Each structure stands twice: as structure tokens, then as C-alpha cells.
Amino acid sequence: MMMVEDIYIYIYISSTIIMTPCLVFHFITILLLGQVTAFVIPPVSNGGRTFSVPVSTNVAGLNPDDNNSRADNNSSPSTAFGSPLSQQVIDFNKSFVGILKTGFFDNVFAGEERDFARFYALETIARVPYFSYLAALHFYETIGRWRKAKYLRLHFAESWNELHHLLIMEELGGADAWFDRFIAQHIAVGYYVFALSLYFVNPVLAYNLNHAIEEHAYSTYDTFLKENEEKLKGMAAPQVAIDYYRDGDLYMFDAFQISNTACLPRRPEINNLYDVFCAVREDELEHVKTMEFLQTDAELISSHDEPCDVPDEIYFS
Numbered sequence: 001m002m003m004v005e006d007i008y009i010y011i012y013i014s015s016t017i018i019m020t021p022c023l024v025f026h027f028i029t030i031l032l033l034g035q036v037t038a039f040v041i042p043p044v045s046n047g048g049r050t051f052s053v054p055v056s057t058n059v060a061g062l063n064p065d066d067n068n069s070r071a072d073n074n075s076s077p078s079t080a081f082g083s084p085l086s087q088q089v090i091d092f093n094k095s096f097v098g099i100l101k102t103g104f105f106d107n108v109f110a111g112e113e114r115d116f117a118r119f120y121a122l123e124t125i126a127r128v129p130y131f132s133y134l135a136a137l138h139f140y141e142t143i144g145r146w147r148k149a150k151y152l153r154l155h156f157a158e159s160w161n162e163l164h165h166l167l168i169m170e171e172l173g174g175a176d177a178w179f180d181r182f183i184a185q186h187i188a189v190g191y192y193v194f195a196l197s198l199y200f201v202n203p204v205l206a207y208n209l210n211h212a213i214e215e216h217a218y219s220t221y222d223t224f225l226k227e228n229e230e231k232l233k234g235m236a237a238p239q240v241a242i243d244y245y246r247d248g249d250l251y252m253f254d255a256f257q258i259s260n261t262a263c264l265p266r267r268p269e270i271n272n273l274y275d276v277f278c279a280v281r282e283d284e285l286e287h288v289k290t291m292e293f294l295q296t297d298a299e300l301i302s303s304h305d306e307p308c309d310v311p312d313e314i315y316f317s
Contacts, residue, residue, distance in 0.1 A: 120174030157255035211291035
């Protein structure tokens with residue numbers, strides 16, 4: 001009789017085998033496009049180069065056009081270990097994610113009353129890249145190669161956010177079916193190895209792939225909200241969402257939002273299930289902004305590190 005530990009070992013091994021073709025296919029394509037950098041020996045200097053993906057907004061008080069906002073050559077994973085991507089690679093990542101979403105997830109989780117199961121699977125997988133980033137950064141720190149604690153804090157806060165998305169979907173019944181859990185867990189374990197490998201090869205490549213994934217996540221939730229607004233407004237908010245977004249300790253909620261400010265933190269209104277999914281959708285948009293930002297050579301600043309100057313008219317009112 002198989003023990004629980006044996007089952008998890010089986011899941012880990014089979015997931016890795018299942019994901020291997022995707023890993024090989026992605027790497028070969030990137031190699032053909034000439035974008036994989038040398039592993040182990042990072043570039044010493046970025047030579048004043050500019051990263052391909054622009055920051056579309058002024059993030060965390062930084063202006064990408066301001067030279068004072070530029071990071072030094074080793075102040076971010078992208079500048080310390082990465083290299084810029086061509087537009088071909090960026091387009092390929094978007095197409096790769098789009099094919100997986102429409103060709104696999106939309107078919108496996110098609111049908112009525114399958115939305116919460118689909119979101120459960122997506123959120124199980126969505127946590128994985130942040131674990132991979134943390135593992136790679138811990139490795140570099142352990143061998144004395146590179147240390148920047150604020151990136152560990154950011155990626156942990158992102159994983160904490162995705163965890164609460166997952167808890168919400170579980171409370172809504174998304175994980176009730178064994179088959180759905182089986183699919184999500186197998187893909188998640190394999191994707192962990194995949195994302196970790198990408199990060200060691202080129203952090204910019206890993207961030208760009210996740211950028212495309214988070215864009216699809218935002219679009220998926222946005223479509224769901226538009227199609228089910230009235231139904232969701234008549235359903236109660238899960239307690240885990242109330243605690244995470246409104247009534248609990250919001251430090252970790254603030255920590256993953258690099259477009260947040262210390263003076264005007266984002267505070268979602270949570271009165272029903274529609275509000276919950278609006279908050280989840282906006283979380284995904286924050287992840288999109290973060291992944292876009294991390295592909296640049298700008299310095300990361302947390303909202304907790306920013307000074308908060310309260311206007312006199314507010315302070316003395």
C-alpha cells in the first residue's frame with residue numbers, strides 16, 4: 001500500500017517528467033533566438049545598456065528617464081545576472097502562454113460551474129515562480145555571490161498574495177475534485193523546476209515569462225467579472241478574503257505593491273464576492289507592473305521604505 005510520502009514523491013517525479021518537454025521546447029526556441037546567457041558567470045557590467053521592456057508608469061517613486069533612479073550594475077537580479085531580451089523573445093513568451101491557456105486550461109476546465117476550479121488551478125501554479133525566485137536568490141546569498149534582502153521580501157510578499165488567492169478559491173470549492181487537485185499539483189511541481197532553471201539562465205527571461213502569465217491572469221479575471229457581475233454581487237465574500245483585504249494585518253498586502261505609496265495605500269472595498277474578485281484582478285495587475293519593472297535596471301524601493309509627508313491641511317484638520 002502506498003503511503004502519503006510515496007504519493008508525493010510520485011507526483012514530484014511525474015510532474016518533472018511531464019514538464020520536461022515544455023522546458024526543452026522553450027529553451028531550444030530561446031537558443032535559436034540567441035537570448036540565453038552564460039550560466040554561472042554573470043556579466044560584470046551592463047555597459048550602459050537599456051532593457052527592452054519599458055516601465056510604463058512611474059513605479060515606486062522612480063522615473064525611468066531619471067539617471068538618479070538607475071541602479072548600479074549589481075543592485076538587482078536583472079543587472080547582476082541577466083541580459084536584455086529581444087522583441088522576438090518577448091513575443092514568443094506571450095504566444096507560449098497564450099497557447100497553453102487556450103489549448104489546455106480552457107479545455108480542461110471548460111463547462112458550467114468550473115470557474116472556481118479553473119481559478120484554483122491557476123492560483124496553485126501562480127505561486128510557483130515566486131518560490132523559484134526565492135530559491136535562486138537564497139542560493140546566490142548562501143554561496144556569497146549576491147545579497148539584496150528587499151527582493152526576497154518582495155517575492156515572498158507576492159507568494160503570500162497568491163497564497164490568499166488560492167485560499168479564497170479553496171473556500172469557494174475550487175479544490176473539491178481530486179482530478180483538479182491532481183492536475184494543478186502536477187503542473188505546479190514541474191513548473192517550479194522550469195521557472196528555477198529560467199531564473200538561473202537569465203532572470204529577465206524568467207520575469208518576462210511571468211509578466212505574460214500575469215497579464216493573462218488579469219484578463220481572465222476581468223472577463224469573468226464582466227460576465228458574472230450580478231451573480232457575484234449576490235454572493236457573500238469568503239472570510240479569508242475579508243481578513244486578508246480588510247480586517248487583518250495588511251503589512252504583507254502592502255509589501256508586494258511597488259506602485260503603492262506609504263501615504264495612500266490601496267484598500268479594497270470587500271462587501272461581496274464581486275468585490276473580492278475585483279481585488280484579485282487588481283492584485284494581478286500589480287504583479288504585471290512588478291514583473292515589468294523587474295526587467296529594467298531601475299532600483300527597487302518598497303512602499304514601506306518611502307517617507308510619508310502628510311499635508312498640513314490634513315494633519316491639522
